[in-house]
């Protein structure tokens with residue numbers, strides 16, 4: 320599977336690392352809140368945004384959490400992102416005072432369509448690649464464009480050969 324990815328590097332994130340990085344993002348977002356009452360809601364971008372959104376909601380004591388689902392379709396090798404489930408717009412409105420959370424931004428296509436729905440929201444991701452960095456207001460760690468980020472929900476513990484004897 321992984322050999323087929325057109326990326327030179329792999330960045331493997333453990334649950335512990337994700338927890339630390341999401342908490343670091345929450346700490347930063349706390350100081351960026353619009354006023355003393357804090358952020359009024361979170362919109363998590365499914366599915367990858369749900370784990371960091373839960374951690375941030377806990378740290379910032381945000382109880383209103385909604386989701387937006389974006390799916391990329393391939394049309395003659397050009398991918399197009401489409402919203403297949405929107406948040407409750409009566410609750411979220413234009414996004415003022417709302418945090419949008421995703422695990423990462425890569426090309427920025429997902430965030431482009433999400434931002435159109437909630438133009439005043441504050442967009443935050445845990446990880447960012449250079450192409451999409453301009454689409455986020457806050458992030459924690461940048462990786463190079465040719466890096467593939469592996470999240471803990473896509474990984475399993477397994478045996479690896481010792482270095483000595485390889486290559």
Ligand SMILES: O=P(O)(O)OC[C@H]1O[C@H](OP(=O)(O)OP(=O)(O)O)[C@H](O)[C@@H]1O
Pocket residue numbers: 364365366367368389390391421422423424425426427428429430451
């Ligand atoms: O900046 P982009 O190039 O749009 O890529 C970033 C998006 O891609 C991944 O989600 P994916 O669509 O794979 O779905 P998932 O979160 O359900 O795994 C990731 O979780 C981001 O949401």
Ligand SMILES: Nc1nc2[nH]cnc2c(=O)[nH]1
Pocket residue numbers: 423425466467468469470
């Ligand atoms: N897991 C994962 N999903 C992605 N979607 C777009 N880029 C990435 C990435 O680097 N890792």
Ligand SMILES: [Mg+2]
Pocket residue numbers: 364365366367368421422
């Ligand atoms: Mg995603």
